Amino acid sequence: ETGVTQTPRHLVMGMTNKKSLKCEQHLGHNAMYWYKQSAKKPLELMFVYSLEERVENNSVPSRFSPECPNSSHLFLHLHTLQPEDSALYLCASSGIGFSYNEQFFGPGTRLTVL
Amino acid sequence: QQPVQSPQAVILREGEDAVINCSSSKALYSVHWYRQKHGEAPVFLMILLKGGEQKGHEKISASFNEKKQQSSLYLTASQLSYSGTYFCGTAPNTGNQFYFGTGTSLTVIP
Numbered sequence: 001e002t003g004v005t006q007t008p009r010h011l012v013m014g015m016t017n018k019k020s021l022k023c024e025q026h027l028g029h030n031a032m033y034w035y036k037q038s039a040k041k042p043l044e045l046m047f048v049y050s051l052e053e054r055v056e057n058n059s060v061p062s063r064f065s066p067e068c069p070n071s072s073h074l075f076l077h078l079h080t081l082q083p084e085d086s087a088l089y090l091c092a093s094s095g096i097g098f099s100y101n102e103q104f105f106g107p108g109t110r111l112t113v114l
Numbered sequence: 115q116q117p118v119q120s121p122q123a124v125i126l127r128e129g130e131d132a133v134i135n136c137s138s139s140k141a142l143y144s145v146h147w148y149r150q151k152h153g154e155a156p157v158f159l160m161i162l163l164k165g166g167e168q169k170g171h172e173k174i175s176a177s178f179n180e181k182k183q184q185s186s187l188y189l190t191a192s193q194l195s196y197s198g199t200y201f202c203g204t205a206p207n208t209g210n211q212f213y214f215g216t217g218t219s220l221t222v223i224p
Contacts, residue, residue: 042215100143108155
């Protein structure tokens with residue numbers, strides 16, 4: 001595997017389900033990110049992890065819970081989601097400091113909440 | 115907080131030029147440009163750091179006016195492969211934030 005991988009690629013869940021999204025990067029980076037991309041809206045930064053520490057949480061509802069067990073893996077745990085949470089969830093990684101490093105994106109997980 | 119891009123959409127014929135603008139209300143440390151094709155992940159094009167530098171990448175170049183918090187992406191002699199949605203991404207001078215712009219859909223036709 002190369003680059004940034006995400007699983008699953010598609011997910012349909014009910015409002016009462018619990019599921020997790022997984023992201024893995026094979027680039028030796030130390031920073032990882034979760035983005036939400038909704039139709040007709042800009043990419044929204046949700047969480048930032050640097051050296052496995054969460055450094056930013058952009059007022060994301062608690063029904064989204066990130067986890068970064070090591071510098072190569074990032075999870076997004078989902079619980080009691082709402083239909084408006086349906087979107088493409090993108091994971092990205094970079095060297096430390098996204099201000100001056102390019103971000104490499106995974107292919108995304110298309111999430112549908114029924 | 116999110117930068118505003120213009121135009122929202124543009125259609126070009128092969129070989130024509132285009133300019134995409136990105137404007138922020140915040141003082142910026144850097145501006146990034148990405149291209150996303152339909153159904154694919156965004157792909158990095160270039161970064162511009164404050165200092166007003168201009169960068170080039172084959173026939174795609176960009177400038178950054180730090181005083182105006184504006185950046186422009188220049189696509190010259192467009193090719194079919196340039197089609198996609200272009201996003202600017204901005205990192206303000208302070209904080210751990212990164213904001214993507216509203217996006218510009220670019221379509222190149224034969």
